[in-house]
Amino acid sequence: MKFQLLPSTFDENGRPSARQHLACFVIDDCVAIDAGSLAMAATDAQRKQIRDIVLTHAHLDHIAGLPLFVDDLFATLEEPIRIHATERVIRVLEKDIFNWQVYPRFGELENDNGNVLEYRKIKPGRAFSVKHLSIKPLEVNHKVPSVGFVITDGKTRIAISGDTAEPEDFWRGVNAEESLDCMLVECAFPDELGELARASHHFTPQLLQKEICKFRHRCPIYVINIKPMYRERVIAQLKRLNIENLDVLEIGKVYRW
Numbered sequence: 001m002k003f004q005l006l007p008s009t010f011d012e013n014g015r016p017s018a019r020q021h022l023a024c025f026v027i028d029d030c031v032a033i034d035a036g037s038l039a040m041a042a043t044d045a046q047r048k049q050i051r052d053i054v055l056t057h058a059h060l061d062h063i064a065g066l067p068l069f070v071d072d073l074f075a076t077l078e079e080p081i082r083i084h085a086t087e088r089v090i091r092v093l094e095k096d097i098f099n100w101q102v103y104p105r106f107g108e109l110e111n112d113n114g115n116v117l118e119y120r121k122i123k124p125g126r127a128f129s130v131k132h133l134s135i136k137p138l139e140v141n142h143k144v145p146s147v148g149f150v151i152t153d154g155k156t157r158i159a160i161s162g163d164t165a166e167p168e169d170f171w172r173g174v175n176a177e178e179s180l181d182c183m184l185v186e187c188a189f190p191d192e193l194g195e196l197a198r199a200s201h202h203f204t205p206q207l208l209q210k211e212i213c214k215f216r217h218r219c220p221i222y223v224i225n226i227k228p229m230y231r232e233r234v235i236a237q238l239k240r241l242n243i244e245n246l247d248v249l250e251i252g253k254v255y256r257w
């Protein structure tokens, strides 16, 4: 399985900068998990192939690139972009994004080949297929309705938490899997912002350390979704905790699991 966290921003020479402002993970160049930087950072090959976008939740850093991605491809799409999301997330997108005020309601528009945008409802606990992948959504604990996922291509199986804090259902779900090749878990804030993390339902390194003992698999753990202004601090605090198998996911790097 090929896996990449797309960059969010670029330096003056066009190189990806080492801070994650937005969340967009691409699997095998053809399926996107969240769409924060999808329109801005997808390669030409990814732009050509990605027609399925799976969303954890509707916060802007996870969907910012979605309307622009559909817009960029509008005239050339030969099949619709399919958004896989829970009913509550779809409702937010239709009410607050694709509402003719912020952006066109692409679900009502067609190009010469037909529809350009379709929704596929997903439900926590119920696995669904996207291309060659089987994806199981698991409810997580965030400020708004959110899910994480267990994703497999038949050979490799990974889990991704999305934004969350203390996600009991998620731990139960991933622990029920026979094996996992890797786990991606968020850690948004540094320890000194524990109160803010609790209020906004995110992890800090210490909160993550307390929770990670509920995770039974001994696979590599990669930290994602670190708020860009606290990145160095969070990474330093995580290193001090010395949590087994834990590393920070590199932005832009192509992983193969």
Ligand SMILES: [Zn+2]
Binding pocket: 057, 059, 142, 163
């Ligand atoms: Zn969020």
